[in-house]
Amino acid sequence: MTYSLGENPSFQTYGVVDTGTDLTCRNVVHDTLTLAASSTSDIDGGKVAFPKTLFGCADKTTGYFVPEGSGIVGLGRAVVSGSGTISTPLVKTDNDNYYHVTLAAIRVGDKRMQFNFDGWPIEEGNTVIDSGSRLTILPQGVYFKVESEVIAKIKSCQARITRAFSLWYASESIESLGAPIITLHFRNNAHVKLNPMNTFILVSSGRVCFGFRPMMRSVSLKGNLAQVNLLVGFDLQNNIVSFKPTDCTMF
Template sequence: MASVPKLLLLALLCSYHSLVAHAADARTHKVLDIESMTPKTVCSESKAVPSSTGGTTLPLHHRHGPCSPVSSKKLPTLEEMLQRDQLRAAYIQRKISRATGGSGVKESNATVPTTLGTKENSLEYVIKVELGSPAVTQTVLIDTGSDVSWVQCKPCTQCHDQADSLFDPSASSTYSPFSCGSGACAQLGVEGAGCTSSQCQYFVQYGDESITTGTYSSDTLKLGSDSVKSFQFGCSHEESGFDDDDRTAGLMGLGGGPQSLVSQTAGTFGKAFSYCLPASSDSPGFLTLGAGTTTTSGFVKTPMLRSNQPTFYGVRLEAIRVGGKQLNIPSSVFSSGSILDSGTVLTYLPQAAYSALSSAFKAGMKQYPSAPPKGPLDTCFDFSGQSTIKFPTVALVFTDGAVVNLDGSGVIVEDCLAFSASDGLSIIGNVQQRTLEVLYDVGGGAVGFRAGAC
């Protein structure tokens, strides 16, 4: 065998060790371009790639970004957004605690209707649907924490401003209000509001005490090229406490209760759906009904947990990794389970888990000066003069070994760690879900995560 000169051998060895070090570094740290953290003013080309060719897929947009079909007159401040987010998180935690006697979420087939909605003004993502015959476009918020869907209808005695025309039930040949004695009216339970002129009335109050009320009705709903006949929804004639700046026509409930879009379309699409929330507001994502009916390739899965509040979808968070190392958090800290929610912005962790995460993350960010807290965001940094930032990877570990490595946009928001502490159960918010296709296989009792979907 020919000999290798010592200098060449040394160079090869250094090169090899450099490659190994870079590979290890890529597993424990990420580099984020500061400019990429600033949303653009124009809508970028879609990078969304749904996993399923079955069902129906709709574009999904952040309501405050340049891709939004209902651009706001005034953007909320960070303080306003986080204040709303804390109210929503606290409300969900109280609701689950009351329903379970403080035991959290667990496996259950209970079907008790929800009592109240969650906080509407904290919701961030919208889709376009068509309602009625002839069909008219309505841009609605999506919410996995609500069941009853609704749009503003004529005549409306008190409505917020919206970009689309008010839905006119008298102009639709397929519109039908439910009678007070109908099964659909009885199914509303506590969200039923009696009768007006023999027509069933609904009433939904959200966590911030905003209210929508009107006639519980049915009409044809068009989702892309698919139509859902006799879709049940609230025709809102009066409301209070809503923000005129949101410009949406209403809300589409994606919860697990009987009134939700998911439950109503189970016969058509199967009881499964998925979505991908984009990394920033200047790019689109998607919502797929019928996801997972043809393939679940590329997903890591964990069991879905339920409580006797069927609206909410639970998972079991078991551990957190920072920089590739698992944090020393007692398993009992996560014993109450976690709620996976599209409408909560941050991820809220029990104090012990958050403290461990914050300490480990700070240890990996020693090269950057600390910065003052921003509301519930108290692990913040000063990135002045930086064009890129290097930070430790963060991964969430769920039951059955489902490891979800968070995208950079799911770790840092507004120069802070995008997590907060809470006194209740964990809530996995939408920041941590960014770029993932999140699959809710309600029929199969599982939640899946697929990386890099949008």
């Protein structure tokens, strides 16, 4: 996203919006952060300013960012409402730096799988909404069940397994793959449907990779690929996060 720093004069730069970063900054200062409002907003001038925003310099970071990026923008509360909006409670945990929700189950096509391990109760706050990570990360036990169902549902071409992306297909496009809808079932009957563009990535000509990865951890991450064409709002006053299907090309 593009944003402006400072006032009289201000300068425009580019950064990654992140709701789940581990950055630690030094050389901290305050300044005004200005964002362009959405096309559906009635804000005067089409811009909204946040005075006294905290900025810092991080000199020991890891991760993959586009060369044009100037940093990470960490954002707080916003409210999403209207037709089609679904909401699930935010869960307080020992680490309040992240937005935790509870993922109860995952459905691949018509096959539903509970998000638990060896019959244990579902852990509250088991998923982080992370807009700074590209992929969705699942615990290994859950991931391989999901992967097996995806492989069973895709009939157009043969599945391939590599280390970089656990599952990929030799396909010229995501559309031609015939991938199933994956639904994330959160608490409070919040069912978020992920289209193939939310779950697969065309990484090169003729190579489409699954946008989920396994990891040896109990907490999962819902990455930004799974948030494409969704308005995501964090209402910290009411402790809920909301999702609304949206055509983001209209903004």
